[in-house]
Amino acid sequence: MFISAYPTIPVHRIVRRIKGGSSNILRKEFPELLKLSSLWTHSYYVSTIGAAEEAIEKYIEAQRGV
Numbered sequence: 149m150f151i152s153a154y155p156t157i158p159v160h161r162i163v164r165r166i167k168g169g170s171s172n173i174l175r176k177e178f179p180e181l182l183k184l185s186s187l188w189t190h191s192y193y194v195s196t197i198g199a200a201e202e203a204i205e206k207y208i209e210a211q212r213g214v
Contacts, residue, residue: 150204163192 153162167188175181197204 150208152201159194163194167192 149166151162153159171187174187181187
């Protein structure tokens with residue numbers, strides 16, 4: 149996942165929204181997941197890029213063809 153955000157937004161809030169949103173979508177589509185207390189752990193990994201944004205986007209697009 150390649151995300152660009154304002155530097156004033158804390159990373160943990162972005163991750164929390166992604167995990168929460170995807171959890172809601174999955175639980176609506178698969179009601180059997182409602183019996184689980186949580187779909188995701190509290191862990192996450194974040195890294196910054198040292199390459200041009202265009203190079204990263206090209207790499208991601210190339211993965212779709214695989």
